[in-house]
Amino acid sequence: MGNNKFVVGNMKMNMTVPEISRYLKEIDGAITSNHVILCPTNLYSPYFLKQSYQVGCQTISEYDMGSYTGEVSAVQAVSMGIRYTLIGHSERRVTLHETDTVIAHKMKKAIESGMQVILCIGESLEEFHSGMTKTVLTRQIQNSLIELTQQQLSQVMIAYEPIWAIGSGIVPTNEEIEDVILYIKQKIKETFDIDYINVLYGGSVNDKNINELSNITSIDGVLVGGASLDAHKFLKIIEVVLSE
Numbered sequence: 001m002g003n004n005k006f007v008v009g010n011m012k013m014n015m016t017v018p019e020i021s022r023y024l025k026e027i028d029g030a031i032t033s034n035h036v037i038l039c040p041t042n043l044y045s046p047y048f049l050k051q052s053y054q055v056g057c058q059t060i061s062e063y064d065m066g067s068y069t070g071e072v073s074a075v076q077a078v079s080m081g082i083r084y085t086l087i088g089h090s091e092r093r094v095t096l097h098e099t100d101t102v103i104a105h106k107m108k109k110a111i112e113s114g115m116q117v118i119l120c121i122g123e124s125l126e127e128f129h130s131g132m133t134k135t136v137l138t139r140q141i142q143n144s145l146i147e148l149t150q151q152q153l154s155q156v157m158i159a160y161e162p163i164w165a166i167g168s169g170i171v172p173t174n175e176e177i178e179d180v181i182l183y184i185k186q187k188i189k190e191t192f193d194i195d196y197i198n199v200l201y202g203g204s205v206n207d208k209n210i211n212e213l214s215n216i217t218s219i220d221g222v223l224v225g226g227a228s229l230d231a232h233k234f235l236k237i238i239e240v241v242l243s244e
């Protein structure tokens with residue numbers, strides 16, 4: 001990979017405060033790139049701020065402010081100094097029933113608040129086996145980005161995460177990933193008439209397979225779940241992705 005690549009850590013709903021303290025000691029001073037974006041559980045964000053990496057939310061509300069118990073808005077995140085957010089992670093789509101319409105609203109709120117968004121898209125195993133991958137991705141791309149202007153798309157990167165690869169230890173072949181990434185780039189270019197969009201790969205990325213994944217020329221970085229919880233593994237991934 002290379003210098004303009006991104007490494008995003010999605011820590012999900014993991015770790016307690018003592019574990020976070022140990023983790024932060026292990027990464028302290030070791031990450032010196034604003035192309036590394038760590039997305040801890042929202043509650044823990046303040047522990048991660050003011051470092052030489054970026055902090056992201058794992059999702060944000062589709063509303064700005066008000067009576068929405070439990071939600072955190074983009075306006076609030078930005079006021080804390082958080083500039084990134086994931087939107088549309090498959091765990092939110094599948095387990096928490098987040099629809100394309102909700103995702104489109106969240107995209108708009110995040111972008112209008114000045115955030116950079118990592119939009120997650122990906123197909124299920126069934127869709128993969130029935131050759132539906134590109135149809136599903138096209139629908140997700142179109143429905144999620146529909147409310148944005150061409151200029152606002154510069155605040156978006158895409159993370160291609162096949163659902164069947166997340167947390168499973170199974171990774172598509174480099175050829176399969178390359179084919180899909182190129183398709184996504186081409187589709188977005190055609191549909192929205194923009195020059196370039198960063199596309200990351202996510203799904204069982206770890207310290208063992210990162211060298212192999214680095215041979216894919218079209219990807220602009222990786223989104224790491226489980227392996228981001230282990231400081232040593234995460235630092236190794238960063239070293240490989242950001243080297244050269």
Ligand code: PGA
Binds near residue numbers: 223224
């Ligand atoms: P994983 O998760 O790396 O544990 O597969 C990736 C993700 O859910 O973003």
